[in-house]
Amino acid sequence: xxxxxxxxxxxxxxxxxxxxxxxxxxxxxxxxxxxxxxxxxxxxxxxxxxxxxxxxxxxxxxxxxxxxxxxxxxxxxxxxxxxxxxxxxxxxxxxxxxxxxxxxxxxxxxxxxxxxxxxxxxxxxxxxxxxxxxxxxxxxxxxxxxxxxxxxxxxxxxxxxxxxxxxxxxxxxxxxxxxxxxxxxxxxxxxxxxxxxxxxxxxxxxxxxxxxxxxxxxxxxxxxxxxxxxxxxxxxxxxxxxxxxxxxxxxxxxxxxxxxxxxxxxxxxxxxxxxxxxxxxxxxxxxxxxxxxxxxxxxxxxxxxxxxxxxxxxxxxxxx
Numbered sequence: 565x566x567x568x569x570x571x572x573x574x575x576x577x578x579x580x581x582x583x584x585x586x587x588x589x590x591x592x593x594x595x596x597x598x599x600x601x602x603x604x605x606x607x608x609x610x611x612x613x614x615x616x617x618x619x620x621x622x623x624x625x626x627x628x629x630x631x632x633x634x635x636x637x638x639x640x641x642x643x644x645x646x647x648x649x650x651x652x653x654x655x656x657x658x659x660x661x662x663x664x665x666x667x668x669x670x671x672x673x674x675x676x677x678x679x680x681x682x683x684x685x686x687x688x689x690x691x692x693x694x695x696x697x698x699x700x701x702x703x704x705x706x707x708x709x710x711x712x713x714x715x716x717x718x719x720x721x722x723x724x725x726x727x728x729x730x731x732x733x734x735x736x737x738x739x740x741x742x743x744x745x746x747x748x749x750x751x752x753x754x755x756x757x758x759x760x761x762x763x764x765x766x767x768x769x770x771x772x773x774x775x776x777x778x779x780x781x782x783x784x785x786x787x788x789x790x791x792x793x794x795x796x797x798x799x800x801x802x803x804x805x806x807x808x809x810x811x812x813x814x815x816x817x818x819x820x821x822x823x824x825x826x827x828x829x830x831x832x833x834x835x836x837x838x839x840x841x842x843x844x845x846x847x848x849x850x851x852x853x854x855x856x857x858x859x860x861x862x863x864x865x866x867x868x869x870x871x872x873x874x875x876x877x878x879x880x881x882x883x884x
Contacts, residue, residue, distance in 0.1 A: 568878070569608070571871050572615045578629045579611050583636060586680055597661050597673040601640055604656050610740045611636045613765070613875065617744025617758050620868035628747045630684055631693065635740040637681035638701060642708075642736075644674035649712065650795050693746050700739035707731025716796035718806075718818030725800055726767070733773075734766030741765075757862035761872065764856035769879045771849040774799035778836045790826035797821075800848065801841040802832075809839040853880045 569576050587598040611632035618628035646652070647660040648667045654660060662670040678701070685694045711728045714720055741762030745755040777792045778801050792799050798821050806817040813835035819825075820832055836842065856876045863869045 568612050568616070568871060568875060571867070572612065572619070575615045575629055575632070576608070576612065578626075579608070579615070579632045579636070582629060582633045586633060586637075586684065587677075589676065593665070593669060594673055594676050597644075597665055597669060598640075598677060600664065601644060601661050602636075604658060606656060608636065609769070609875075609879075610639050610736060613737060613762065613872075614740045614744040616868050616872050616875070617741045617762075618748045619744075620758075620863050620866055620872060621745050621748035621750040621754055622864075622866075623744075623748030625747075627688060628744055630688055631743040631747050632740075634681045634684050634697065635736065635743060637677050637684070638697065638704075639736060641674040641677040641681070642704060644670045644677070645708070649708065652791070688747075690746065693743060696739050696742050696746065700735050703731050703735045707735070711797070714798065716822055716824055717798060718821035720798035720803065720821075722800070722803055725798065725803060729767060729770040729774075730763065733770040734763045737766030737769065738763040753862055757859050760859040761856045761876075764852045764859065765876050765879055768849040768852035768856065768876065771800055771845055771852065772880060772882060775801055775842065775845045775849070777801075778833055779842055790829040790832075793820055793826035793829065793832065794824060796824035800845050801836045804841040804844045805832075805836045805839040808841070808844075809835050813839065849880050853877065 583602055584599070587595055587602065589595050589598075614632040614635050615628055618631070643655070644661055647655060648662045648670050652660050653663040660670075661673070681697070682694075685697055688694075707728055707730070710724075711732060714724060714728065738759045739762070741758040742755050745758045750758075774792065777790065777799065793802075802817050802821065806814045809817075816828060816831060816835060820828060826832075853876045857873050860869055860872055863872075
């Protein structure tokens with residue numbers, strides 16, 4: 565991500581400083597957990613997306629910095645809540661906040677960060693911006709519930725999978741891109757185009773993320789391979805392997821998801837590999853990236869538009 569950070573270096577530095585400033589609280593635990601999760605690494609992909617989207621629409625002011633922080637705060641809050649729901653103990657190679665402080669503090673600080681984001685939206689005073697983020701957070705919450713309901717269902721198909729990743733992941737990418745365009749005062753057509761770009765970028769990002777659970781390096785992705793299995797998540801690699809592998813492999817996959825068990829991870833990995841699921845998922849992510857880059861055609865040519873295309877390629881090629 566360094567090349568993208570460098571392209572918006574002054575704004576990116578301002579985003580990081582504003583994150584620190586706006587996490588301030590008189591309650592020490594709020595600051596401790598907030599800084600722990602925010603400073604725990606991560607690519608800052610979503611705020612970079614917001615900054616680039618604004619500049620691609622010709623914006624040269626400073627309001628996009630607040631918009632980028634809002635997106636990052638919403639993302640941070642969802643991470644805190646996700647780790648509690650998923651009973652996760654590791655993220656980005658270190659203990660999760662709930663493993664360090666407990667579930668209740670993590671949920672409550674997540675609520676604080678959510679509400680701080682909405683305070684910042686009010687400060688910007690743009691009703692369209694507030695509508696984009698209010699709709700996005702509602703869809704994200706719905707996706708969390710949908711994923712929870714789907715957990716342990718070994719019969720889940722691709723439509724249900726795509727529904728969840730759109731709501732849980734892609735919606736915030738979509739909203740982040742739209743925020744940048746909205747702050748810039750872009751036309752409805754450009755706001756829509758950047759939303760389409762962000763949605764497909766987010767889909768590609770999540771497909772690759774799910775694929776890395778079966779072909780990634782634990783030291784790079786910062787979590788144990790097979791975590792999705794232990795949480796009963798029927799992701800695209802497993803769906804394809806179940807539907808295109810042997811009957812024995814299908815039974816193995818369905819049973820592991822139903823039982824929320826990664827005890828047979830080696831055999832499941834073999835099923836994913838031999839069925840062609842890895843290549844299938846790579847192609848699915850590639851198709852999303854192609855769609856994302858096609859959506860950028862509505863934007864005038866600029867260095868930022870070029871970088872948005874390269875950002876989509878990065879989401880596809882990343883190893884963590």
